[in-house]
Amino acid sequence: MAERERSHTRPLGGVFVPRSVVLSAADVQRALTRMSHEIAERNGGLDDVVLVGLQTGGVPLARRMAVVLGDVEGREVPLGTLDVAFYRDDIGLRPVLPEAVTDIPVDLTGKVVVLVDDVLFTGRTVRAALNALGEFGRARSIQLAVMIDRGHRELPIRPDYVGKNLPTSRQEMVDVGEDGVAIGTLSDR
Amino acid sequence: MISTADPVSAAPETTSTERHLLSVADLGRSGIAEVLDVAEAFAEVERRSMPKVPTLRGRVVATLFFEESTRTRLSFETAAKRLSADVLSLAVGTSSVKKGESLRDTIETVEAMGIDALIVRHRSSGACHQVARWARRAHVVNAGDGWHEHPSQALLDCFTLRQVWAERAGVPPASMGIDCFDGKRILIVGDIRHSRVARSQVLAYDALGASVSIAGPGSLLPPSLAGWPVTVEPDLDDALTRVDVVSLLRIQAERGSGAFVPSLREYTEHWGLTSRRASRLAPGAVVTHPGPMLRGVEVAGEVADLPSMLATRQVTNGVAVRMAILFLLLGAPGTDPRAARPVPEGVRVAVGSDRG
Numbered sequence A: 001m002a003e004r005e006r007s008h009t010r011p012l013g014g015v016f017v018p019r020s021v022v023l024s025a026a027d028v029q030r031a032l033t034r035m036s037h038e039i040a041e042r043n044g045g046l047d048d049v050v051l052v053g054l055q056t057g058g059v060p061l062a063r064r065m066a067v068v069l070g071d072v073e074g075r076e077v078p079l080g081t082l083d084v085a086f087y088r089d090d091i092g093l094r095p096v097l098p099e100a101v102t103d104i105p106v107d108l109t110g111k112v113v114v115l116v117d118d119v120l121f122t123g124r125t126v127r128a129a130l131n132a133l134g135e136f137g138r139a140r141s142i143q144l145a146v147m148i149d150r151g152h153r154e155l156p157i158r159p160d161y162v163g164k165n166l167p168t169s170r171q172e173m174v175d176v177g178e179d180g181v182a183i184g185t186l187s188d189r
Numbered sequence B: 001m002i003s004t005a006d007p008v009s010a011a012p013e014t015t016s017t018e019r020h021l022l023s024v025a026d027l028g029r030s031g032i033a034e035v036l037d038v039a040e041a042f043a044e045v046e047r048r049s050m051p052k053v054p055t056l057r058g059r060v061v062a063t064l065f066f067e068e069s070t071r072t073r074l075s076f077e078t079a080a081k082r083l084s085a086d087v088l089s090l091a092v093g094t095s096s097v098k099k100g101e102s103l104r105d106t107i108e109t110v111e112a113m114g115i116d117a118l119i120v121r122h123r124s125s126g127a128c129h130q131v132a133r134w135a136r137r138a139h140v141v142n143a144g145d146g147w148h149e150h151p152s153q154a155l156l157d158c159f160t161l162r163q164v165w166a167e168r169a170g171v172p173p174a175s176m177g178i179d180c181f182d183g184k185r186i187l188i189v190g191d192i193r194h195s196r197v198a199r200s201q202v203l204a205y206d207a208l209g210a211s212v213s214i215a216g217p218g219s220l221l222p223p224s225l226a227g228w229p230v231t232v233e234p235d236l237d238d239a240l241t242r243v244d245v246v247s248l249l250r251i252q253a254e255r256g257s258g259a260f261v262p263s264l265r266e267y268t269e270h271w272g273l274t275s276r277r278a279s280r281l282a283p284g285a286v287v288t289h290p291g292p293m294l295r296g297v298e299v300a301g302e303v304a305d306l307p308s309m310l311a312t313r314q315v316t317n318g319v320a321v322r323m324a325i326l327f328l329l330l331g332a333p334g335t336d337p338r339a340a341r342p343v344p345e346g347v348r349v350a351v352g353s354d355r356g
Helices: A002-008 A025-042 A058-073 A124-136 B028-047 B071-082 B103-112 B127-134 B151-169 B196-207 B236-240 B264-271 B311-330 B348-354
Strands: A015-024 A049-054 A079-082 A112-120 A141-149 A161-165 A173-177 A180-187 B060-065 B086-091 B117-122 B139-145 B185-189 B211-215 B230-232 B245-248 B286-288
Touching: A015 A025, A015 A161, A015 A173, A025 A058, A025 A141, A025 A161, A025 A180, A049 A058, A049 A124, A058 A079, A058 A112, A079 A124, A112 A124, A112 A173, A124 A141, A141 A173, B028 B071, B028 B151, B028 B196, B028 B311, B060 B071, B060 B103, B071 B086, B071 B117, B071 B139, B071 B151, B071 B311, B086 B103, B103 B117, B103 B127, B117 B127, B117 B311, B127 B139, B139 B151, B139 B311, B151 B196, B151 B286, B151 B311, B185 B196, B185 B236, B196 B211, B196 B245, B211 B236
Parallel strands: A049 A079, A049 A112, A112 A141, A141 A161, B060 B086, B060 B117, B117 B139, B185 B211, B185 B245, B211 B230, B245 B286
Antiparallel strands: A015 A180, A173 A180
8 A cells, every 4th residue: 555655645646667577467466366365274264354456556465365264175255344534643744635534344342353464564554554453343353464565664564365475676666467567766746 | 706895895805825825716616626636535534333444643723603504614623633632612601702802802712822823703794804914823714704715615515416416327426627617607595695605605606616696685785795706696596597506694683684675475485496496407406505594494305305405404404514624724735733833922932731
């Protein structure tokens, strides 16, 4: 989400110019499948597991993960979406707007919540998400699944499930889309 | 947009489009769309078992109502509290205003306490514009000024209508965008002359592409409609069959509307939404009312209880819409309370200790 947000909001808006493709669409699907297996393995099945996709980049990934988990374990996983705008720590510093309406379909008390996002960068979005999730009940545990971990953390946050670790410079941008993962830069419009 | 012959233009020009919400005209189509979309996100917060977010922690919102109100004041205060802002409420009746303190001095005093937003209602048209000109750093929100405007009411009306249309279409309201108002026919009935709600509604609905008509006794229509993007419907019974939305207004006895009609019974007879008239409404048509509703005058009791009457829903939605308004003004860049803020001269000590 951090990536997308930076790309679409003022004053950092611009056009993403890809430099190289890091993961193909098939690679992303394989990584999703592996991460789904890891989630089921680590939690001894899917009892109490709830997937929550972060708006906007994490939502399609969480949806696809739910499909894989459904195939693997033969049961449906509750799936929610979360927008963390109201919990961000930079409200009043830069333009912050909700991208979509949050939808958490179940009381999270006692659940194992797996937060899903496309790119883990500074960790600030995840920090906001942890605060936001607290409003929906006291989860037994919260785990973090990301397609790309690009480093540069500013908070003590680490992922539990990673699609790919990708060393980047701060100026670069990572785009996770339908057709895979690309690394590039943001250019002025 | 509005002619000079109308009370609307008696209010001074808008001072700022970014910092304050004084008129619906400040927002325009895209601004209205933004408020409605953000309000959808807050409506979800409102549906939670714990309907509170930390978004505006450390900001202070003051409501200054120089004229009575139930729902607008409660709604703004609830909205501010759900955003975790601190709320001060100046009860004008028990304040120094009674001792003769001027509006300007009252505003300066309140602002000196480090207030971030002033929610102002006043009996004089243009009062909020004046307050906005005096305010050094506070954001000013017009909660109703005389006959002039009541922007948050028009916005929550738009929000409620889109919500109803989205429900019928079976889609989330935000996915409808703002085009759902295009070509809708909206009829405003009643005391248009004294109504700030009507003025804000006309600006909002027109900006969104709806066609707006008005109906009411000639004495309660504005003295001139030159420049208003509305048509006048002479025959209410006929007009009701052709509209998607009927917006009812209250007869405002406190502004002397009573003197403009021979009697309330006669008003009801000609312009009230009686059961007979309600049955003429097109299928799917809905009725809005800003409240307080005078049952038996502008609307019959049994009509007020029909599912097509959205008044209660409007009140519910008012909180989410006002959360959006406060968030957009008080959450904008440059408003972070952790950053050093300029302290008004002469109040350094008081502000320092008050904000600890």
